[in-house]
Structures are given as C-alpha cells and as structure tokens.
Amino acid sequence: DQQVKQNSPSLSVQEGRISILNCDYTNSMFDYFLWYKKYPAEGPTFLISISSIKDKNEDGRFTVFLNKSAKHLSLHIVPSQPGDSAVYFCAARRGAQKLVFGQGTRLTINP
C-alpha cells in the first residue's frame, strides 16, 4: 500500500530554470509533509516542510505547495543550481507517527 507516491523517477532541468517535483498521497489523515534531499552515499537530509494548516511554505530558493483537496504537494526550486542534483524524497506523517516516504525523484540540473 503506497500511501505516498512520486510518479516521476527522474527529472532533468536546465540550470537557472525552475524545477518542480511532485508528490501525491492517499491518506487524508496526514497532517505534516516533508521533503528530503539525498546525495549518493549519504543519508537523506531535511530540506523543507509544511503543515496541513498551510498551503505554502517558502525557504530561500525552495517553496513547497500543498493542495489538500487534491492530496498533492509539490516542491519548487528556483533558480535551479548544479548542486541541487540529487534524489528528492517526499514524506508524510500523522501527528507523531512514523514518516512514510515516497519512492524518490532523481533531479539532474544541466549546465
């Protein structure tokens, strides 16, 4: 039962342009959503999060949008930089319960 889905295994974007990574979830009880970034041979690192009471959260070049009615969230990176090339995981949880991760999207930023 895949409660959190990232349907795009990979995404390629030109440097300076906007990167948009998408995530869908099925459990309407999730109330907190996170994005993690993972470089090869390293563990995931926290990037940005959003509570279900909000529909947008911004941190520098990174913005997360939440559409509760569609059970969809997205991560926008603008402008994209070569150092943003990594695997991005969407994750969700209900209260203090465990995080449920999506499959990940490999983002490649081309010079």
Next chain:
Amino acid sequence: EAGVAQSPRYKIIEKRQSVAFWCNPISGHATLYWYQQILGQGPKLLIQFQNNGVVDDSQLPKDRFSAERLKGVDSTLKIQPAKLEDSAVYLCASSLARGSEAFFGQGTRLTVV
C-alpha cells in the same frame, strides 16, 4: 555537533549468514529509527525506539530481524539468517523527540549474495 554515526558503511555476506549494524545517534536524541531502503524505493521504517523502549516495529520481519537499544543510546540491528531480498541500505536516524526533525546517518549498504 556530531551527526548520526553508523558502521560498517558496506557489508557483503552470503545468504543464510548473519550480520549486525551499529548506530550511535546524536547526543541527547531520545528517538531512534532504523529504516530499510531498497534500490529504487523510499526508506521504509523497520523499528522506532523512544529511549530504550520500542514504539513501532510493525514492519520489522521479526522472524529474522532484531534490534535493541540498550541504555537508550546506541542501537544494533541484526539480521539472521539473511536473504537475498535483504540487500538494501540500512539507515539509522535520530530525533530529539517523536515528531521532531529526524537526522539520518550515512547508512550501511548490505549486499547479500
């Protein structure tokens, strides 16, 4: 601040052998997690400790996997006997409390041949 430490970084074993992984969380973090990440998938929680007590082990294959967190600090995850499908990266993470931000270690890549 030191991060989450895991060892070994890599391990290759034959099926039916046993293996153990070690994790040292960030100092003061009460919550410790073990995740399994199979290639092409997201991390899946195997077990969660709050201090030295188990909070969630619903997805831990208890016939072959075991974990302990003696004294509420370091933790070990053991697989005995290993199967081919156990090949994965095993990630340890810790957080100050349940529901707070989790910090991950670099992981142990296990290959079962």
